[in-house]
Amino acid sequence: MDCCNISHKIDIPENSKKVVLAGNPNVGKSIFFNSFTGIYVDVSNYPGTTLDISTGKFGDYYVIDTPGVYGVSSFNDEEIVARDVIASADIVVNIVDAVHLERDLFLTQQIIDMGIPVIVALNMMDDAKKNGLDINVSKLSKELGVPVIPTVAPKGEGLEEVKKSINKAKIGNSSLTLTEELEDIKKKAGNQPEALLILEGDPHVTEKYGLKPINHREKIYKDRRERVNKIVDNVVKETTEGTNFKTTLGRMMVNPITGIPMLLLALYGLYEFVGVFVAQTVVGITEETIFLEMYEPFIRRVVGNVVEPSSLFGQLLIGEFGLLTMAITYTFGLLLPLVIGFYLFLSILEDSGYMPRIAALVDRVLTSLGLNGRAIIPMLLGFGCVTMATITTRLLGSKREKIIAVFLLGLAIPCSAQLGVIAGLIAPLGAKFFIIYVAAIFIIYVLVGTLLNKVMPGETTDLLIDLPPLRLPRVSNVLRKTYIKSKSFIKEAGPIFAIGAIVITLMQEFGMLTAIQNAVAPITVGWLELPKEAATAFIMGIVRRDFGAAGLTDLAMTPAQTVVSLVTITLFVPCIAAMMIMIKERSWKEALAIWFGSWIIAFVAGGVVAKILPLLA
Amino acid sequence: MTLADVKRGDKFQITYIPDEKTRAFALRFGISEGATVSCAEKVPGGPVIVKRNLQEIAVGRNLANKIKIKNIG
Numbered sequence: 267m268d269c270c271n272i273s274h275k276i277d278i279p280e281n282s283k284k285v286v287l288a289g290n291p292n293v294g295k296s297i298f299f300n301s302f303t304g305i306y307v308d309v310s311n312y313p314g315t316t317l318d319i320s321t322g323k324f325g326d327y328y329v330i331d332t333p334g335v336y337g338v339s340s341f342n343d344e345e346i347v348a349r350d351v352i353a354s355a356d357i358v359v360n361i362v363d364a365v366h367l368e369r370d371l372f373l374t375q376q377i378i379d380m381g382i383p384v385i386v387a388l389n390m391m392d393d394a395k396k397n398g399l400d401i402n403v404s405k406l407s408k409e410l411g412v413p414v415i416p417t418v419a420p421k422g423e424g425l426e427e428v429k430k431s432i433n434k435a436k437i438g439n440s441s442l443t444l445t446e447e448l449e450d451i452k453k454k455a456g457n458q459p460e461a462l463l464i465l466e467g468d469p470h471v472t473e474k475y476g477l478k479p480i481n482h483r484e485k486i487y488k489d490r491r492e493r494v495n496k497i498v499d500n501v502v503k504e505t506t507e508g509t510n511f512k513t514t515l516g517r518m519m520v521n522p523i524t525g526i527p528m529l530l531l532a533l534y535g536l537y538e539f540v541g542v543f544v545a546q547t548v549v550g551i552t553e554e555t556i557f558l559e560m561y562e563p564f565i566r567r568v569v570g571n572v573v574e575p576s577s578l579f580g581q582l583l584i585g586e587f588g589l590l591t592m593a594i595t596y597t598f599g600l601l602l603p604l605v606i607g608f609y610l611f612l613s614i615l616e617d618s619g620y621m622p623r624i625a626a627l628v629d630r631v632l633t634s635l636g637l638n639g640r641a642i643i644p645m646l647l648g649f650g651c652v653t654m655a656t657i658t659t660r661l662l663g664s665k666r667e668k669i670i671a672v673f674l675l676g677l678a679i680p681c682s683a684q685l686g687v688i689a690g691l692i693a694p695l696g697a698k699f700f701i702i703y704v705a706a707i708f709i710i711y712v713l714v715g716t717l718l719n720k721v722m723p724g725e726t727t728d729l730l731i732d733l734p735p736l737r738l739p740r741v742s743n744v745l746r747k748t749y750i751k752s753k754s755f756i757k758e759a760g761p762i763f764a765i766g767a768i769v770i771t772l773m774q775e776f777g778m779l780t781a782i783q784n785a786v787a788p789i790t791v792g793w794l795e796l797p798k799e800a801a802t803a804f805i806m807g808i809v810r811r812d813f814g815a816a817g818l819t820d821l822a823m824t825p826a827q828t829v830v831s832l833v834t835i836t837l838f839v840p841c842i843a844a845m846m847i848m849i850k851e852r853s854w855k856e857a858l859a860i861w862f863g864s865w866i867i868a869f870v871a872g873g874v875v876a877k878i879l880p881l882l883a
Numbered sequence: 884m885t886l887a888d889v890k891r892g893d894k895f896q897i898t899y900i901p902d903e904k905t906r907a908f909a910l911r912f913g914i915s916e917g918a919t920v921s922c923a924e925k926v927p928g929g930p931v932i933v934k935r936n937l938q939e940i941a942v943g944r945n946l947a948n949k950i951k952i953k954n955i956g
Contacts, residue, residue: 336911341904368913369938397937484903487910495913504936517924520932520941626941630929638943639930729930729943730908 289361291334378438411438557599617739635715648679663727687815834872
């Protein structure tokens with residue numbers, strides 16, 4: 267039943283037998299995938315999205331992994347990928363969290379309704395027992411009409427049986443009552459999975475067949491929900507009321523009195539791990555020792571033999587901001603370790619189930635800035651690399667939220683590269699100036715967010731998220747996630763850093779950097795009361811944010827001047843790579859508005875701090 | 884009464900969820916109009932955490948203000 271050919275989207279032969287793994291987020295799908303395919307796995311980008319998709323072989327079958335989703339539709343990228351892959355499946359292995367049957371069986375039932383042969387792996391059976399759930403497996407299998415195999419994937423229990431039973435996958439009992447309508451569309455679409463999606467009002471699939479939009483989603487979902495609830499009532503018995511340590515801990519995480527100290531502790535851990543260990547120790551080795559001391563002299567010598575270093579071409583390749591020098595060192599020596607560090611931390615937060623609870627905890631604060639709790643992810647990542655964080659604003663619900671988040675990231679979140687230099691400059695000045703700096707940035711962040719929330723048209727989407735049970739993250743899964751995310755970041759941002767290096771070299775060669783410095787000078791001296799040379803630092807900040815801050819180190823400035831210049835340079839435009847990602851994520855018009863907005867805010871705020879500081883003395 | 888008016892530990896029935904997309908999401912999580920649920924936690928000024936069996940869902944305060952419920956003690 268090869269209904270929808272996806273061979274042109276993922277690299278597998280046409281008409282090959284496809285086994286698709288499907289399930290809700292964090293149900294242990296990747297363990298099954300690894301068990302099916304062994305180590306020979308192909309990871310490729312799914313066209314039109316930012317997601318990677320893994321394929322491998324199991325006997326004569328091609329096994330395809332899908333992103334974790336709660337249902338098949340087109341609400342976001344994950345669902346679109348899952349939808350296309352599941353709809354093309356010959357067999358679906360559906361991994362279900364035994365603790366969350368009510369939630370997970372909705373997807374199971376939807377796949378069954380698509381008429382695809384299914385086999386269910388009832389995972390986390392040990393957790394279910396611990397939570398006092400007694401699940402009648404054979405009854406569940408009978409109700410669904412498909413084989414159900416109990417498993418404990420992390421311990422390897424049941425994996426072999428799932429693999430052996432692949433051929434026993436069956437088309438289950440449908441929950442659909444609109445059978446006539448389905449048959450009607452099936453004649454036009456030619457296959458049941460897509461016919462069901464059309465009936466559920468999926469706009470993409472409807473358009474693909476040039477059909478008039480129909481929408482029975484609500485009715486179908488309600489019927490499905492009713493059926494799932496009935497099944498759960500029939501097969502699950504609660505033996506004890508499950509209040510255990512994990513439930514209590516989960517509650518404490520969202521209650522502000524206990525949750526805020528826990529969040530601060532987590533952030534402190536993040537700071538110690540990424541801010542101190544990775545940013546100083548690891549980057550010290552990768553950037554300084556490996557790239558600046560070993561790689562750069564080497565590449566300069568090699569290329570210098572062929573190309574005259576002082577020529578424009580030589581400058582583009584191995585100059586101060588060269589493609590093979592600065593762009594490479596910056597991307598692999600500095601950013602890569604930081605990005606890996608951040609994604610490692612984020613993967614642990616995600617897999618443990620803590621992330622959604624942080625989102626719930628901070629939802630109130632972010633709502634007043636026109637965002638919702640989910641925006642905590644890009645905001646946190648911004649302290650690592652604003653470019654990386656800007657890419658993740660894709661997960662936000664509306665255009666309005668994306669613009670607000672991108673603006674705030676570019677404006678008031680100093681990235682880790684910059685934080686190091688800022689800390690170095692401000693630490694000798696003492697607590698008072700440190701507090702003034704932090705307060706100034708924080709006030710700007712809140713003011714601008716609040717203002718954008720007021721003036722931006724549209725509405726912020728409401729928080730509606732699943733709080734999964736807390737679980738100890740699996741090391742292999744965390745590493746795999748970190749690897750995939752870091753790789754796709756380098757693939758996406760690497761070329762941007764390269765273009766940035768070219769632009770900066772050209773600007774320098776044609777004297778544009780100096781011209782801008784002179785143009786900005788009156789503002790620097792007159793309004794910010796800084797030395798004229800500080801303008802150089804601001805411009806360098808566009809190249810790399812830490813260059814800018816580092817440029818201030820060489821200037822003889824009073825403590826007040828240092829604080830003013832740091833406030834200005836933090837708020838001043840993000841680095842050129844982040845600026846380009848903004849164009850890509852938003853548009854030319856929006857990106858330009860954000861840059862000019864940042865410039866104006868940076869200089870106004872810097873000036874205001876300069877005028878207020880004498881009053882505080 | 885709306886979902887924003889409930890207190891921690893309250894048991895209640897959901898009678899109305901606004902907006903089709905929100906309803907679709909809620910249905911997937913197992914929370915539908917007519918479902919009996921309880922309030923597991925309420926973040927002051929923030930989300931209401933709704934619980935049905937072992938399933939917990941955080942509902943932003945603005946949305947909670949729009950969801951109608953019937954308290955059943």
